[in-house]
Amino acid sequence: MTVAENKKTIGNIPEHPKSLLLRMDRMPHIWCSRCGIGIVVGCLAAALEKAGLSPDDITITSGIGCTGRVAGYVKVDSFHTTHGRAIPFAVGLALSRPDLKHVVFSGDGDLVSIGGNHFIHAARRNQNLLVICVNNFTYAMTGGQLAPTTPVTARATTAPYGSFENPFCLPNLAISAGADYVARWTSLHIRRMTDTFEEALNREGFRFIEIIAPCSTIYARRNKLGTGLDLMKYYYENSEIKHDATAEELEIGFQTKIVVGKFVDKERPSYARAMNRHLGKILGKKYIPPEVGGPQ
């Protein structure tokens, strides 16, 4: 949308430039002050514009949790599903509507704890999904419990003495499961994040982008890390761009350096493409490619 199309006003000023991509009738959103999720949503909206996509070209699916609420604020066909199941739900969407782009927006607990099995299998099968994970190292909506990403020694309500269990490193997980495109930024890296979203939107296959983002109210406070603003400053000082980072360098400890960048960018046929190619080859003329859903 261009500014000129933006006819709505709020008070005496024009409505926000992304208002055609967002459900402004639902603002303010439920996320806390100094939470990073809104930034990621804004960057995706910007990426859509930059990629030349209309809101009618994409769907957004999310699961449960703070990030799970993203689906409710984007003005596209959007699905707020159950905890952990955003990916398999979106797998159904993607296979029934291969003509659209399908984005899964998920938190770390949703995506790789309860939904972990779906995550690795969707990556393995190279399903045609752009999966964006907002990683804030905790279960924020339920009050700050231990997440599969919580760094060792960080505190959570269910790890009151600090965590002693190994967290998942999400890019490593995605890479080892076979994802085609893997990147990580923090919520401070607004331009690179937007560019990465744009690039990933215009590709096929399983694309995974992790965004480290502040949870001000729960994670930062419980771990005495100041506010969300302090975490943003921390990202500014401690993130390092390294596209060829090793698996070890990608690990995140408690308040250690955060290596960001685009780590994998390869092309394999997506599940749907592989299916069409293989079945077409085996069955020849008997093969009828999958029907696309929607009114005939």
Place this chain on the structure above:
Amino acid sequence: MPDPRYWRKPFDSDKVKSPKGVVYVIKDRCKGCGFCVEFCPRGVLVLSVEFNKKGYHPPEVVHPDRCVNCDLCERICPEFAIYSLNQDEIIELAP
């Protein structure tokens, strides 16, 4: 007024015309995180003293002339409460 963040004057600063931006703040949507104030590369903003309806201090434009419409405030705002427009577009918009 020279921006203190430039350690030297760019060689081509006379030839390149910086865009001019105008910042808009949707005050009642703001939750006072301060991201825009902290990260604005031109130091255009400060947190205001006034409260909005929800009791937060929204940003206030104190150096409007410095804005180059870089979009950072819009992108980094988690609340969709601030953005800048190119001055030329605003003229078009005006009734």
Place this chain on the structure above:
Amino acid sequence: MHADPKGVLTGTHYLDGDHAAAEGACAAGCRFLAGYPITPSTEVAERCALRFPMIGGTFIQMEDELASIAAILGASWGGLKTFTVTSGPGFSLMMENIGLGIMMECPCVIINVQRGGPSTGLPTLPAQADMMQARWGSHGDYEIIALSPNSPQECFDLTIEAVNLSEQYRLPVMLMMDECIGHMTEKVVIPLAEEIDIVPRRWTREKPDTYLPYKPCDDLVPEIAPLGYGYRFHTTGLTHDQRGYPVLNAETQEECVGRLMDKVNKNAENIYHLEKHNLDDADVILISYGISSRVAIPAVGKAREDGIKVGELRLITVWPFPENLIRELAGNIKAFVMPEINYGQVVLEVERCVGGKCKTRLVGHAGGWVHDPESIYQAIKEVAQ
């Protein structure tokens, strides 16, 4: 609307219930199946894996049943007719997203070929012990539609009916088979495509700017918007208003859940599919469904030879339950006898509706085998006295 001929394998076949159900799904227009192997239901998925590539369908074997049900909900929103198939343990795993399907009002079909439980139970042996799980298995209040076939032919016919009902009323519909019917082989006649009625997806004709995703039509069912046509709708498992937006308060809960109940209850007369024999002058009525209805046949015959007036009521639709009919019949007879391969599930509904007006007798057992008809005969004889 008639069936798409490319999915209809017209002819006379010798099929078991599982394969017949798969053909029913093809004929009904299902073009998406996500499933996970589990005995004794796997044959349905296997047949579709073979057939779908030749009729424009997509079969995907998911990583588990949680994923299977989620994927069919997604594909249904994508606009395809979808189904999944499982048995007890997998059915248990699907419960959460069956609730999502109900809340989002997503048409889809879940076939459960019942085996003995609890837990892993009897993988290859029959039971009818998931009937209450089908009714109540997901949390919260809702109404469901569940059908129970008693022959491979009905596995074919009722799969089509299940798909049609799911489209008509926009909810997950259960086809509650059992291992016996799933693995029973009989003649199955698949008619011509033009002889099969298909309920099309209820696409909205409303314009995007006036469309409300959860605004009900006269039959209390809302219309669906296709993806990517500018509707930009939102749907959620949270309690929502007509816009589909989460509104978390008691009034919206009442409106949202109340309608989910009403759309089944108030349309129940159009949903019931019952088989009735000799109910008018009956002293004893045998109520049955699935394989138990066939096992009871010699018992009913023998009781009639004894001069006992036995009527038969077969629940082809088990849920919604034909409450009013049972209440009415209860006033005129001595007893209901109900064989079930469980320790008493659907019979509880009979008892509730009877309200003490006549006797209710369960002939039940834990599963692994079908009833000896003699035990059903003895029960009829006892209650007839």
Place this chain on the structure above:
Amino acid sequence: MSHTDVVISGFGGQGVIMAGIVLGKTISIFSDGFATMTQNFGPEARGGACTAQVVVDSDNPIRYPYVQHPKILIAMSQEGYEKHEPNLASDGLLLYEEELVEPHPGKRDQIKALGIPAARIAEEFGNPMVLNMVMIGFLAGTSNLIDIEPAKKAIAGCVPSHFIELNHRAFDKGYEYGRNKLEALKAAGSEV
């Protein structure tokens, strides 16, 4: 033949269910009758006890689908024989694989018991898997339950196309063995 209950019993891997399907299909698709097949097997794919019950009626659809007292028992394992023989109708027919099943002689005189070395015959065809078709041929040759032509059509619809001919030959061999056996019995003065 108006109503005939058949039990086919053996162990997994012998093609018990396939034999039941061929029998049922012969009657309900390629003859004018009705046949319902039910099956019973354990969780293992091979080696467990396996039974197919086929209820056959020449005139009416089958309502009660199970067999309580089979008129014909086809036994391909000792275990299957031991389990089902006591239920065999008093005027029943027992068809058994004579190297795998050892019937208890004299126990029930009125039952007609006919053996066939079906496993060996199948091996001579170079494929032990056609044992079941030898048994179905034997059934056709020793009873009037099914005719050759519909049975062959049923077989053709049940096996991969390049195995049809082999399975037909196995069926023929079983049929011929059954016919010869009956002739021999007749010649020996038995009531057939």
